Amino acid sequence: MPGQNLNFGIFLLTVLQILLVRIEQRRLLRRQRQAVRRRRWTRRFILASLASRHNGRTSLYCLLNQRVPLLTLYFDGQSDLRPDFRLTRNTIRNLLGQLTIPNRQGWAHDVETLVFIFWLASGTSYRVVARAFDMPRSTVCDVVHRITDSILHLRHRVIRIPSDDELPEVAAGFQQLAGSAAFNKVVGSIDGCHVRIKPPSPITLLTPYREPVRSPVEARFNRHHAKARSVIERAFGIMKARWRAIFFKALEVKPTFAVKVIACCTILHNVCLHNGDILDPVEEEQGPADVQNQQEQQNGEHLRAAIAAVLSAPRIRAPHLQDHDY
Numbered sequence: 001m002p003g004q005n006l007n008f009g010i011f012l013l014t015v016l017q018i019l020l021v022r023i024e025q026r027r028l029l030r031r032q033r034q035a036v037r038r039r040r041w042t043r044r045f046i047l048a049s050l051a052s053r054h055n056g057r058t059s060l061y062c063l064l065n066q067r068v069p070l071l072t073l074y075f076d077g078q079s080d081l082r083p084d085f086r087l088t089r090n091t092i093r094n095l096l097g098q099l100t101i102p103n104r105q106g107w108a109h110d111v112e113t114l115v116f117i118f119w120l121a122s123g124t125s126y127r128v129v130a131r132a133f134d135m136p137r138s139t140v141c142d143v144v145h146r147i148t149d150s151i152l153h154l155r156h157r158v159i160r161i162p163s164d165d166e167l168p169e170v171a172a173g174f175q176q177l178a179g180s181a182a183f184n185k186v187v188g189s190i191d192g193c194h195v196r197i198k199p200p201s202p203i204t205l206l207t208p209y210r211e212p213v214r215s216p217v218e219a220r221f222n223r224h225h226a227k228a229r230s231v232i233e234r235a236f237g238i239m240k241a242r243w244r245a246i247f248f249k250a251l252e253v254k255p256t257f258a259v260k261v262i263a264c265c266t267i268l269h270n271v272c273l274h275n276g277d278i279l280d281p282v283e284e285e286q287g288p289a290d291v292q293n294q295q296e297q298q299n300g301e302h303l304r305a306a307i308a309a310v311l312s313a314p315r316i317r318a319p320h321l322q323d324h325d326y
Contacts, residue, residue: 068134074114085114086121086242087268091277095268098157099150115140116147120264123245125252145257151264158270162187178228182310189232193239193247206300206307221308237281239269244282 073079081089096113111133119129119140126144130137162170167187174186190205208225209218240247243265251258272278
């Protein structure tokens with residue numbers, strides 16, 4: 001019947017329209033995916049060109065992205081990086097060789113590490129670092145946390161407690177620093193630097209006599225003790241000179257993450273020493289002494305009196321030192 005044919009024609013037309021809409025949607029979706037791929041590959045090509053320095057070719061970075069002068073300085077292979085990154089070029093190169101960053105190779109490996117070092121050197125906000133490197137602030141935050149964890153993986157390789165076989169050599173070094181054989185059992189130096197910690201209870205802290213001293217014996221002990229302790233003060237002084245923005249103002253990060261940042265500073269300090277990248281230390285004003293645990297203080301005072309006795313009577317071996325292993 002004519003009415004049935006008309007209804008059937010409308011049905012076919014409706015189905016055809018639905019098919020055309022779906023085909024067009026798929027075509028638009030395909031074009032969008034292709035555009036995303038093109039942008040992704042274009043970005044990869046631009047940033048991958050940064051690695052051209054490894055092959056001796058002219059870097060395309062300065063031509064394609066002149067808004068990032070920090071990277072321009074780094075990839076020219078010659079500029080002094082210390083004013084912006086507080087590390088020499090050789091130290092940064094050595095650090096990049098030690099870091100293991102999964103799924104990050106070529107330009108990403110270098111650039112992400114530079115973002116973290118710049119943030120550490122400047123001590124500024126993620127927003128400022130994002131503007132300096134022309135990248136989103138969320139990306140900077142992600143990079144800083146990721147590189148922090150990567151550097152922390154180096155801690156057992158870079159920072160370690162001397163083995164039993166190395167202790168005599170370490171003790172000899174402190175004996176030389178102190179200028180007295182009475183310090184030939186010392187194998188470490190402890191100090192604080194804007195980071196409060198609770199030392200483990202088995203550790204005995206050997207502190208100097210309070211000023212003013214009561215006798216020449218105490219004065220002589222303090223003089224030699226200061227010589228031996230100077231190594232840790234110098235270490236903190238060098239770290240403060242390098243990471244001024246970290247140690248001379250409050251970190252704008254969560255307290256739990258601040259611990260990791262300080263740990264990275266100590267790791268990078270040792271990496272710098274290994275590469276001969278050493279700065280002149282800054283002097284730190286001495287603050288009031290922290291209150292020590294009563295038992296630890298008694299142990300330290302006992303050992304201090306014993307060493308002071310040896311320093312004041314070097315030719316006579318004090319009886320209480322003969323069987324004491326301090």
